[in-house]
Every structure is written in C-alpha cells, then in structure tokens.
Amino acid sequence: MAAVSRFHVDQDGHSVTVQVAAVSGPVEVLVDGKVVARGRAPRAGTTVLHAELPGDPARPLGITLRDMGGVFLCEMEVGRTRYLMPRVPLFPERPPAWRTPPHPFRRMHRSLRRAVRRAMGRGLARRAR
Template sequence: MAAHHRYHVDQDGHSITVLSDVRRRRADVLVDGKTVASVRVPRRGAAFLRGELPGDPPDPPKPFLIRVSHAYDSGDVPPCALETDGMRYLMPSVPLTREEEWPAEPTPPARTPGELARRWRNRVHRTGRGGSGPRV
C-alpha cells in the first residue's frame, strides 16, 4: 500500500486537493494551491476536514466538508469524499509520481510476421530509431 495519497477535484471554478500521508497519519486540504485545513487522521474511523471555497462578491464563501476514510483492504486506496451544498462527491485518487500511474496495457504479441514488420516500421518512423521509443 502506498504511504501517500492525493485526491483532486475541480469544484465551482476552484481546485480542491487532499494530500493524505498514511505513515504520519496526517491529511491536508488545499484550495487553489493554498493549505486551508490540516488534521491528524485517527487510527479508527474517518478524518474530517472543513474548509471554504472563496466566493466572488457579493456571494459569500461556500463551506465544504471532506471525509477521508480508511482503506477497506490493505492494498486499496482509502476513499475520500467532498460534501458541499447537501451533495457528496467521491474524489478521484490522482497519482503523485509517474511511477504510481496505472501501467499501460501490454501490446498483444503479433499474430503474423507482416504485423510484426508493420509495428517495427511504425516504431522506427515514430522515434527515428529502432528502439522502443523515447527514453525517459
């Protein structure tokens, strides 16, 4: 299980991000890149974070509540939900690093020699060399 989790959603023209550190048992909420709430996550139960979305004058700020629960299984990502205006939105988990992204599905093996040659030509044409693509 990953030690850090990031959740992100855009709501009413504002960016809401939750950063959860499982090992330190800490959760932070950022609105438009600024920390607005921070809480220590309990060993049992959920952590609740309260904040406000800035309102454009003459609209008042809009309060919200974020609930970060514990994972159901050891390999799962803990669920995180945003509650505002009487509605609850499940916040999607967003990878923190490139290594945490979902792996690309493997390309199935070529069924014919012609298909293998076509893939090789496309790769050479796309990258300018016979390698597997640009190295990162």
C-alpha cells in the same frame, strides 16, 4: 498501501486537493494550492475536515476521509451534494524499462564459453575414472 495518497477534483472553478501522508499521519486540504485545513488521518474509522471555497459569499466545504483497511476513501461535500474524490498519482507512471537483447556476438561468445566448459568438465570426469 502507498506512503502518500492524493485526491483531487475541480469544483466550480476551484482546485480542491487532499493529501494524506500515511495512516494516522497529517492530512492537508488545499484549495487553489493553498492549505485551508489540516488534520490527522484515521487509523481506523473516519476523519472529517471543514474548509471554505473562496467566493462571495464563501461556501462551506466538508472533507470526509475513511480508512478502508489500508486504502483511503475521500468524499467532498459542498452544500448538500456529496462527491467522491478520485485518487490521483503523485508522480507520472514511467513505462517499463525494457532490456535490450544482448548483441549477437556476445550471445555467441557466451554459448561458446559454456560449450568449452562442458567439454572440459567431461574430459576431467573421464580422467578421474
């Protein structure tokens, strides 16, 4: 499992993010970029955190974090509605670094070196007989 997991959803014009540092590590619930609840990640089982969505009146928000064998499942409950929060990557994925093929002269030079080494090796083997 990755050392840090992040879950995010936009709810009624508010950004809700849950960041989990590691198994049995700190958990933060952020609403619109501000930390509104803290807790510990479950080693096994579930953790429930309570917060509020800003507004007039403020609405209660429940976050349930479950450890599913090294992978976290995060649910958000607003009112009586439950939402599964999608996991989002912390850093954008980079495309694979493709190696450029060697220059044709380098390839030719390498193959000539191998051929010379083989020929010399055979010559030395014949002398030893």
